[in-house]
Amino acid sequence: MPPADVPGRAPAVPVLAVTGLDVHHGRRRRRRPVLHGVSLTVAPGETLGLIGETGSGKTTLARAVLGLVRPSAGSITLAGEEVSTHGARQWRALRRRGIVQYVFQDPLRSLDPDLTVERSLAEPLLVGGVPRAEAATRIRAVLARVRLEEDLLGRVPGELSGGQRQRAAVARALVTEPRLVILDEPVSALDSAHRVQILRILKELRAAGVALLFISHDLGSVAGSADRIAVLHRGELVESGTARDVITRPRHPYTRLLVGSAPTLRGAPADRAARDALRALLPA
Template identity: 55%
Template sequence: MSAPAPAREAAAAASPEAPLLAVRGIDVSLGRPAVPILRDVSLTVRAGEIVGIVGETGSGKTTLARTIFGLVRPLRGVVEVEGAPVSALDGSRLRAFRRTGRVQLVFQDPLRSLDPDLTVAAIVGEGPAIQGVPAAERREKVARALELVGLDSSVASRTPGQISGGQRQRVSIARAVVSGPRLLVCDEPVSALDASNRNHILRLLDDLRRELGIGVVVISHDLGSLAGIADRVAVLYRGRIVEDGPVTEVFRDPRHPYTALLVASAPRVSGVHGHSLAALRQAGPTGVAGGCVFAHRCPFATSDCSIQPETAVSGDRHVACHHAATWPSAASRLERNHAHG
């Protein structure tokens, strides 16, 4: 996902299966004056795969979702869906692409994203209606979509205000899958739900990717939500991917100090080098400018960190840290020194 550009391109060329989604080296700036939000972000998603994007508030997660969907155009780099350069489309071409329904968004708050005056049937059937699907066929598609997300047919005649929060999020997902998308982009899809509904929705996303063979991007600040369903995870910090790889490897043995902090703060994720974290939290700014975006918080930053790092830990695991192989032991020494100081 965030491997150096030549390595990523070589890996893509060697892969027998082209990625469903390919984000290649995108930069995004927003506002006036322009503020950099995403910097050199790359990731891939293949059919039947769930890729998690994690990071604290302000890391650029939602901007990345909007860029993938085509709502934000990158200043540099490209977003491709099944080989089509979505980021290069504009005007009528972009509208035509959206009408195909190949990429669908699922939003954080279903109550705000669903029209309160429409019935569930009308909400879910909106996409097929835009595509010109005849009414009878549209009703069949809506019924199948509701069944697919585990909703009883009686829900179809109700409005969003007449159903529960968990049901509303299922309606949002039904609306997204009714037109047969190839990619779902879910922006904090369970953060507005209680624990029980959160687990139901996560299992639903897992079932859908298996049953439909679609790719799913799940954006979250909650690592525990991703631990049981994601295949791979990318960790965003200040607009850069600082670590990515198979979710079990990243959560069990985080190699970037920032990832370790996130993992340690997640009650449902274990295996982090816990002895290293006290020293990491206690450390103040290092004064290293430029280069690594985490250097100002990292107690292990050196002059090398003035150059943006990109270290391959293994073929499908990448960590943007010069000290990826050594920082846990360094943290342990620093913590012991602090305890005996």
């Protein structure tokens, strides 16, 4: 759980604060708004689940936070530092510090297909100036954390199973000890056994105090690990609240639809069964 603010003490600076974010895609006559007035925060150690249907702008938001697309308005701060106006050089310096890392849906996009797992994990450390011997120790520690065997270190991503690849991508994201990890649909491409494994690792990360922005189109995937849930609909944030409130008392019609139609282990349920199943997933 995120640390509660103590009365009389300054509230913790969010690891991520997005305020009034507008992003457009396309140029000139093709230019159109993709995100409009989006505001959200992730506190240290908190998991925010960001859900929304395909095309609602989730990946665009992640890319804006990572400095891969430039916002047309609004502010983005990472650990208190305004980054929305950063140029390429400032982004390079920020990336070198490894404060924010990411895991994409397709692990082949998070990992360089030509590099062995060991090189992929070592690179961000060596670039950040960590000595080789210390890097080797940290790589082994992070592998244990995601339950990957050390003998996979010499393989390239193409020689791993889908689940192993995604765990390697999570390991690569964790190795710099980031303050925030953005996970964009990290389990969508996985079968249910691997999905459960990754979701368990995410829960452990949350317990260990890593802040997560967990993006998914599937409410069921985020329900079990998110402290709070934000709902994106057609580029606007239509609802946000504690995971429990959003699932048990959805206010916006779109959220109601999501809750009502969430797939469960029992197949396609009626509204009530879906809600009960989601409730069962909520953290105690």
